Structures are given as C-alpha cells and as structure tokens.
Amino acid sequence: MTPFELLEPKSLQEAIGLLDPEDAAVRPIAGGTATLLMMKGGFLRPRRLVSLRRVEERYSRIEAGPEGELRIGALVTLSALERSAEARARVPVLAQALKTLANVRVRNVATVGGHLAHGDPHQDLPPVFVSLGARVVALGPKGERTIPVEELITGYYETVLGRNELIAGVVVPAQAGRRAVYVKCTTRSADDWPCLGVAVSMAADKSVVREASVAISAATERPVRLRAVESILRGAAVDDALLRRAGDAAVDEATLFADAQGSVAYKKQLLRVHIARAVRRALDTAGGSAH
Ligand SMILES: Cc1cc2nc3c(=O)[nH]c(=O)nc-3n(C[C@H](O)[C@H](O)[C@H](O)COP(=O)(O)OP(=O)(O)OC[C@H]3O[C@@H](n4cnc5c(N)ncnc54)[C@H](O)[C@@H]3O)c2cc1C
Secondary structure, eight states, X not given: OOOOEEEOOSSHHHHHHHSOTTOTTEEXXXXXXXXXXXXXXXXXOOSEEEEOTTSOGGGGOEEXXXXXXXXXXXXXXXXXXXHOHHHHHHOHHHHHHHTTSSOHHHHHHOBHHHHHHHOOTTOSHHXXXXXXXXXXXEEETTEEEEEEHHHHEEETTEESOOTTOEEEEEEEOOXXXXXXXXXXXXXXXXXXXOSEEEEEEXXXXXXXXXXXXXXXXXXXXXXXXXXXXXXXXTTOBOOHHHHHHHHHHHHHHOOOOOBTTBOHHHHXXXXXXXXXXXHHHHHTSOOBOOO
C-alpha cells in the first residue's frame, strides 16, 4: 500500500474543505469497508483520506421528522439502522433487508452514507431506498442539495456527487399503510452479494394494488425503477396471470449484465420469478406505522 495522509476533521463542513474537487486521490472515508478493499486490491491509491468518523454526533442519529419521515444520518452504521426501534416501526423493510446484508462485522462498521456513495450495483439498500422514494441530503462548498436516491447512482460505481460533496443523510418519506419488501437472490451463501435484488413498495386494498414502486439492482449496472411493471400493477388485482405479465415486462424493460453471479439468460429467469415473489410478499406484509 502506498503511504497516504489521514485527516480527522471534527465537522462535516471542515471535511468538505479538506476534499479537492480536482484530485481523485483525495477521498472521504467513513466505515472504510469498501475503501480499504479497493486500496488493498490496488484499485485506489489515495494521497489523502478524510475520515468522517469524528464529525458532529448529529450525523450518527436516526430520527422521525415532523411529516412522519425517517431521517438517517450519513454516519449511522448499518447495524444501528437494523436495530433502530424508530426505523423498525416506520420502515420495517430496512431491518428486513439489513438482516442478510454482508455479515455482522461489516454491518457494525459500514455506514449508510458510505453505502450509498460507493455505487456498487450489488449493494442491497439502494433499490430499497429507491422503491421507498428516499432522498439523499448532500453538502458541498455551495451548500445543501437534495437528490432522490433514484438519481444518485448513475452507473457502475458512479454517482452524481462532486468530489468535494458529502452525503449528510437520507430521508425516507412517511410510509404509513404502505407495504414494502426486499427480495434478495444469492447464488452462493445466504449472506452473499445478491445476484438480483428486487424491492417493492406498494399501497393496496386486499389483493388490489393501488400503486406500486418497483426497483431492482445487482443484475443491472445501477438500481433502476421498473416503470412498465409499476403500470401493469397499478389498479390491478394480483393473480398468476398478472404476475406473469409483470415478470415478462420486467425482462423487456431491464438491461441486465452477466458477471460472476450468473449469465444474462439466468438472471432473466430469476427476474421473472422474483418479481412475482416480491409482489406477493409485499401484499402479505404489514405496512409501516405513521408515528
Ligand atoms: C466482506 C464484505 C461483504 C459485503 N457484502 C455486501 C452485501 O452482501 N450487500 C451489500 O449491500 N453490501 C455488501 N458489502 C458492501 C458494504 O455494504 C459497503 O462496503 C459499505 O456499505 C460501505 O460503507 P462504508 O461506510 O464502509 O464506506 P467507505 O468504505 O468508508 O466508503 C465507500 C465510498 O463512499 C465514499 N464515502 C463514504 N462516506 C461518504 C459520505 N458521507 N459522502 C460521500 N462519500 C462518502 C468513500 O469515499 C468511498 O468512495 C460488503 C462489504 C464487504 C467488505
């Protein structure tokens, strides 16, 4: 590993000032689980790492907002989010998805901000946040901006964040009455990286879907909404024929890629099966609470 400078600013604003918009070798680091692997693999040779671990405590909080939204600070660890009573009551799908994300050692250290900024298409939470309509709050030298998670990740390990812009937190809008699930398909062990992740959030009356938001990842280069599937589900009663149509529409709409987890043909079949499973499971799930 080549030598590098490690800085530990006491505030997020100070951290922003230590980043360099022109230099990709100056990087923020939070939990470090992804960054250190990239450094050990020789993909990343930083000149300076700006650690976020000593910034203000408020970025490690999980709170409910005035509109019933869930506010998650960027430095909240994945374990803290998994265990949070507030998150479990308001957005139960987060704890459900986190249970099989990597392993407890990774979850104890990895942060929500680092998870989203990393942009690895195989990550579990981005499609969940997309289906929930969540927004990232980003801070930069010019101030704050809000970015829908759907627009944050633009490609394979690529985001819209500037080099001197930091994720300060994520806001999940109130989910009262909505039902949401994350269905993860792994081809090796249960806690492995997914080969396909399907996140569904819906409003439904018995078996009739009023409105649904469907996002997939892992088999695609970035998390994507499947709008053709959403429009097939909208206003429809769920039965086998509807789910077959939804599965076919998903395969037509999504651009899948082959990797160590499986071929495109294999992932197409997985997608058909798991769209149907996710919709059925969402219908059977209790919704998040308002307060
Ligand atoms: C063994 C192992 C198994 C894993 N398995 C899974 C899995 O099954 N599913 C899954 O979803 N994930 C998995 N992961 C990935 C894991 O979720 C990510 O490594 C982790 O979430 C990254 O968070 P971090 O805080 O450690 O990020 P870091 O490593 O600190 O940073 C990651 C990236 O984000 C940037 N960054 C960090 N914080 C911020 C911020 N606040 N604002 C802007 N940029 C920031 C860094 O510069 C870097 O580019 C696995 C990781 C490991 C090591």
